[in-house]
Amino acid sequence: MPDTITFKIKRQDSESSGSYWETFVIPHVPNSNVISCLMDIQANPENSKGEKVAPVVWECNCLEEVCGSCTMVINRKVRQSCSALVDQLEKPITLEPMSKFPVIRDLAVDRSRMFGALKKVQAWVTADGYHDLGPGIREPQNHQEIAYKLSECMTCGCCVEACPQYSLNNNFLGAAAISQSRLFNMHPTAKNIADERLDTLMQEGGIADCGNAQNCVEACPKSIPLTESIAEIGRQVSGKLWSNIFQA
Amino acid sequence: MSKQRVIVIGGGLAGLAATMKMAELGMSVLLVSFLPVKRSHSVCAQGGINGAVNIKGEGDSPDIHFYDTVKGGDFLAHQPLCKDMCHHAPYIINLMDRLGVTFNRTPEGNLDFRRFGGTLYHRTAFAGATTGQQLLYALDEQVRHYEVQGLVEKMEWHEYLGAVLNGDGRCVGAVIHNLRSGEISTEKGDAVILATGGPGLVYGRSTNSMVCTGTAVTSAYLQGAKYGNGEFIQIHPSAIPGRDKLRLMSESARGEGGRVWVPRKAGDSRKPKEIPEKERFYFLEERYPLFGNLVPRDVGAREIYDICVNDKLGVHGEMKVYLDLTHLTREFLDHRLGGILEIYEKFTGVDPREEPMEIFPAVHYSMGGIWTDYTRTEEGLIDHQSPQNQMTSITGLYAAGEADYQYHGGNRLGANSLLSCIYTGLMMSPGVLNYVKNVPEAADDVPEKLFTEATKQWQEKYAEIKKMSGNENPYALHREMAEEMISNVLIVRENSKLQATLEKIDEFEERWKNVNCVDTTDWSNPVPSFINQLWNMIQLSKIITKGALLRDEFRGSHYKPEFDLNQPSDFRPESYLEYEKQKAAGKVNEEGFNPEHLTYMKRFAENNVKWLKSTIATYQNGGPDISYEAVDTSLIAPRPRKYD
Known part of the structure; x- marks a missing residue:
């Protein structure tokens, strides 16, 4: 077991400044993950040249892969840094911010576009009110199983980082939002605005922007069947197109 | 009167429930959060949410739920609030179902319920093993809808620093720190609700998320608000060791049939599956034939401590026991516990469907929190229109969720936290609006000078922090302080050690003054915030430790063998x-x-x-x-x- 680990980290001081690589060599401690190493750097922020530098800035919160905060590109692969166990990674370990979002600082990026996409596809149930209206609608177990899987999406950004179509310069909604549309279109009451969701998905940045590379489903840390969701929404959109033609 | 609004600090279950309910009632809400609200700590809650829906025909009722909650809390919980909460629980579960939570279902399509600690009934509704995440997402979606409609404004990536108090000591706004630009400013609000969660980071590594520093409530305490029951810290019996955090292994693993055991022979070096049934000590089942593996958490944590420390039967001689699911089928486990089993496998490399898990107790929840008020009715329920409900001892400053102190007494029952968070958020909203309607002066009409002075005070404070150039690294100092708390203010408490810890905390406070602000830039710099949070964590550790030292008894999670x-x-x-x-x-x-x-x-x-x-x-x-x-x-x- 080596007694040190080398990290090469792509840093950037602000949104507008250029990026640069900085190397950190830290003591190897068994059972480390990338986050515990970044914490070690915080507690002793010194680069490999022995210079005191500002600690690396990154996002994290739950540290157990349910909040989606700590997504970054580790050894060229997008994933959560909490579940990236150091002993399983090739060394030196490279850390980069996701490339499909504006960098805030170092490894922290601005993913507000993903939350904006959830607004566009109206990813919510329209309720009559929050008072006592009795139980909800009964649902078969197999329906719940599909919905639960889709509902585990934590808006982490892995799917869109891996997607060749999603870029800083376009307005593609991305796999996560398309999959959420499927979730709400199958909900017994949220489906009442399914047509409005499909209208959005038929516009620029919608389903037609998907190039079917299928990288998203590979990258999803929660194994959400994103390509199935895209196919299902594709079917719903086609159905709507046909009915639009017949109604016209 | 000018246009009024309420400021909600924190976007976990309590903050989102209050935001959504107040928006429904027509009030404008400013929602301030350290991070995008969808990433709040509530996502970490796994096992479920309690409500006596009695779907299994066991004769369960809200009154039995109430009794279990009060007994679980060793009678220190405020009974009218608990009663009202338990009576509203079935409605809350139905509401969350209507809002799209993907709860597990029975064959007939009803909501399914499972067992949890401290009760003999199937009372816990669940969505796989990520119930907190699913509940949070449903509320997040509702709030996003109101955001689109313009009733809710979100300030994510902003931190609450303190309340703005007028000459009468009434809260009229909040000082807010933009975590990207570093700018400090004030926001006006006719009421401010702190829904900022628990203080797990006082103990360094816990099951809590990284934002759980308790800073916001400590700030209120430093401004004069009362803090209640600080010494009651829940230690969860089952967590997975980790260098960065101690990941929770849900009580639902036991609720679904998981069994806790250790080898009967101390230092047994065999693999768990090689140890025959009769050489295994199912100590919870043997010692608690009625509740077995589902004793409340304070009892479970103490028994694990006892078996490992006093009986020296811990796995590999360490503070660890087996939590065994291997007798259950893979299909059953994946369906009902999938999320947490994946987490265990990802972080340890061991498949818990094949090998017993190794778990140990970890800091999990604070029953204590900022003091809040309520108004009871004759029947012992809560008057939902009262402006006093959830108000702290500072007029106009409210608290909800883990940040408050009244619902769980000396020990919280599993799956009651999701309930108390959503309940407080919903319950308090009409009363907060009644308060807002009747304030003597709207925040908008308060002289500007009050706000500029509050801003200036905090700007100066942060400027001072940025100038700190001593030789203590704040993160390293935090680790040291947390070690002290973990060693001395945990499951078993002794007065001599608590006294020594208090003195040690004073030393940490002195050393804090010699901290180095290791990053002095303006843009997106978390270091000054952390230094401020560290100061607050030091203050909070004093509340916890002194409360523990002075309470010479054994109640709930507060165990002093000397006074048993x-x-x-x-x-x-x-x-x-x-x-x-x-x-x-x-x-x-x-x-x-x-x-x-x-x-x-x-x-x-x-x-x-x-x-x-x-x-x-x-x-x-x-x-x-x-x-x-x-x-x-x-x-x-x-x-x-x-x-x-």
Whole structure:
């Protein structure tokens, strides 16, 4: 077991400044993950040249892969840094911010576009009110199983980082939002605005922007069947197109 | 009157529930959060949410839920609030179902319920093993809808620094720190709600998320708000060790049939599956035949401590025991516990469907929190229109969720936290709006000078922090402080160690003054914030430790062996009710009781007179001044707890 680990980290001081690589060599401690190493750097922020530098800035919160905060590109692969166990990674370990979002600082990026996409596809149930209206609608177990899987999406950004179509310069909604549309279109009451969701998905940045590379489903840390969701929404959109033609 | 609004700090379950309810009632809400609200700590809650829906026909009812909650909390919880919460629980579960939570279903399509600790009923609704995440997402979606409609404005990546108080000490706004630009400013609000969660980071590594520093409530305490029951910190029996955090292994693993055991032989080096059934010690099942593996968390954590430290039977001689699911089918486990089993496998490399998990106790939840008020009705429920509900001792400053202190007493039951968070958020909203409607002066009409001064005060404070150039790294100092808390203010508490820890905390406070602000840039720099949070964590650790030192008894999670009343093993709590009845009637027939039991009951009654009270900490002369307040126990008579 080596007694040190080398990290090469792509840093950037602000949104507008250029990026640069900085190397950190830290003591190897068994059972480390990338986050515990970044914490070690915080507690002793010194680069490999022995210079005191500002600690690396990154996002994290739950540290157990349910909040989606700590997504970054580790050894060229997008994933959560909490579940990236150091002993399983090739060394030196490279850390980069996701490339499909504006960098805030170092490894922290601005993913507000993903939350904006959830607004566009109206990813919510329209309720009559929050008072006592009795139980909800009964649902078969197999329906719940599909919905639960889709509902585990934590808006982490892995799917869109891996997607060749999603870029800083376009307005593609991305796999996560398309999959959420499927979730709400199958909900017994949220489906009442399914047509409005499909209208959005038929516009620029919608389903037609998907190039079917299928990288998203590979990258999803929660194994959400994103390509199935895209196919299902594709079917719903086609159905709507046909009915639009017949109604016209 | 000017246009009014409420500021909600924190976007976990309590903050989102309050935001959504107030928006429904037509109030504008400014929602301030350290991070995108969808990433709040509520996502970490796994096992489920309690409500006596009685789907299994077991005869469960809200009153039994109420009793279990109060008993679980060792009678320190405020009973009218608990009663009202338990009576609203079935409605809350139905509401969350309507809002799209993907709860597990029965074959007929009803919501499914499972068992959890501290009860004998199937009372816990669940969505796989990521129930907190699913509940949070449903509320997040509702709030996003209101955001689109313009009733809710979100300020994510912003931190609450303190309340703006007018000359009467009334809260009229909040000082907010933009975590990207570093800018400090004030926001006006006719009421401010702190829904900022718990303080797990005081212990460094816990099951809590990284934002759980307790800073916001500590800031309120430093501004004069009372803090309640600080010493009651829940240690969860089952967590997975980690360098960065201690990941939770949900109680639902036991609720679904998981069994806790250790090898009967100390230092047994065999692999768990090689140890035959008769050489395994299922200590919870043997010691608590009635509740078994589902004893409440305080009991479970103490038993694990006992088996590992006193009996030296921990796995590999360490503070670890097995949590075994391998007798259950893979399909069953994936369907009901999938999320947490994946987490275990990802972080340890071991498949818990094939090998027993190795788990150990970890800091999990604070029953204590900022003091809040309520108004009860004749029937012992809550008057939902009262502006006093959830108000702190600072007028106009409210608290909800883990940040408050009244619902869980000395120990919280599993799956009651998601309930109390959503309940408080919904319940308090009409009262907050009644308060807002009747404020003597709208925040908008308060002279601007008050706000500019508050801004300036905090700008100067942060400028001072940025100039700190001592030789202590704040992150390293935090680690050291946390080690001290973990070592001395955990499951088993001793006065000599608590006293020494208090002195140690004073040293940390001195060393804090010698901290180095290791990053002095303006843009997106978390270091000055962390230094401020560290100061607050030091203050909070004093509240916890001093409260623990002064409370000379054993109640719920607060265990001091020196003051254990040593309940006789054949004692039944019903005897105590009879004893109290006779006492109330004027004469106790002492011959009618077993002498050993009688001595115990007398000591129990005496102890309650002295200690069945809320601990109140107020900030005075640089530290907590501790006093005690009565608790409303008028609905269920306090009695000794028993789970075997």
